[in-house]
Amino acid sequence: GVRHEPTNKIVLDLERLYDEASEDLAYVARYARAIQQQRGDYNGRVLSIRADDLRALAIVYDSSPSGLIERLTEHGVLVADPRALFAS
Ligand code: C2E
Ligand code: C2E
Ligand code: C2E
Numbered sequence: 001g002v003r004h005e006p007t008n009k010i011v012l013d014l015e016r017l018y019d020e021a022s023e024d025l026a027y028v029a030r031y032a033r034a035i036q037q038q039r040g041d042y043n044g045r046v047l048s049i050r051a052d053d054l055r056a057l058a059i060v061y062d063s064s065p066s067g068l069i070e071r072l073t074e075h076g077v078l079v080a081d082p083r084a085l086f087a088s
Contacts, residue, residue: 010054010069011079012047020075027060028072046082 014036017029032047041047051065058068072078079085 010049010051011082012049012072013077013079013085014045014047016075017077020077022075024071025075025077028057028077031057045085046079048082 012028012032014032017025017032020029031053032049035049035053036042036044036047054065054068058065061068061071063071069078
């Protein structure tokens with residue numbers, strides 16, 4: 001069957017991220033657009049990002065990676081299980 005092992009992958013919900021006009025997430029949104037461009041990955045509803053890039057972004061927010069994760073969670077732009085989005 002399909003494996004469903006838990007992962008710590010950072011997956012952004014792009015619809016929510018880009019809709020959320022919040023000033024607070026402006027840099028995350030800009031970063032996500034840049035990554036989409038670099039990958040040529042334009043059609044996804046979600047975007048998996050590198051742990052390294054989360055670390056870099058955390059510095060921009062004068063925070064820690066876990067602090068930024070918390071902030072993203074508060075804004076509801078983090079996807080816990082991307083497969084769940086496509087289920088049903
Ligand atoms: P690159 O870092 O030399 O990676 C070349 C290709 O290796 C990528 O092409 C991708 O197919 C694969 N690759 C590298 N790392 C990973 C990974 O952790 N997971 C997966 N699934 N594949 C990986 P791609 O996606 O077309 O990206 C082209 C170039 O764009 C990359 O060259 C890199 O310079 C940049 N890039 C793309 N996505 C990111 C990102 O999330 N963060 C950063 N910093 N650069 C990125
Ligand atoms: P997953 O990582 O749990 O991702 C589930 C689905 O979320 C993916 O289904 C895809 O529709 C979406 N998704 C996740 N990250 C991205 C992203 O950065 N860009 C876009 N456009 N969509 C994303 P999909 O493509 O059918 O993949 C199913 C599973 O296959 C993935 O589950 C993962 O376990 C594996 N997989 C697919 N592509 C890669 C890859 O480049 N690297 C690795 N290691 N696994 C991959
Ligand atoms: P993933 O593809 O499942 O990769 C999981 C981890 O394996 C990555 O975590 C990274 O540590 C390592 N890895 C996979 N492929 C490569 C590679 O070509 N070169 C190196 N040096 N390491 C690799 P990381 O970096 O935190 O990335 C998390 C997820 O973000 C990846 O999961 C993938 O879905 C996405 N991603 C990261 N970089 C790229 C990229 O350049 N292109 C694409 N298309 N997706 C990427």
